[in-house]
Amino acid sequence: SSKKPIWHKQNVGTSEEAINLGETTAPGWAFFVNRDTTNYIELKVATGGAIFAKLKAGEFHFGRLGSGAQAPFAIANTAACQLEYLIANT
Secondary structure, three states, X not given: OOOOOEEEEEEEOOOOEEOOOOOOOOEEEEEEEEOOOOOOEEEEOOXXXXXXXXXXXXXXXXXXOOHHHOOOXXXXXXXXXXXXXXXXXX
16 A cells, blocks of 8 residues: 555535545545634545534544545535645555
């Protein structure tokens, strides 16, 4: 598996979308920041999956992605938001 981490900014809309993992093939530690000043973003373990974090405007989440969150998704409420993140391999 690739050992390259990804540091990326992604525009997240109001429809569920995959988080771009780049060349990261075994996501482990992750740091997410909601760069929006008004709306929140929900992070899900997979498409249609359980929500593992809700980031209000300006909030962040840091932790290890479990085996169920190897293809995480995000969705913004009300309007598109910018999600900045760093994801490293296990």
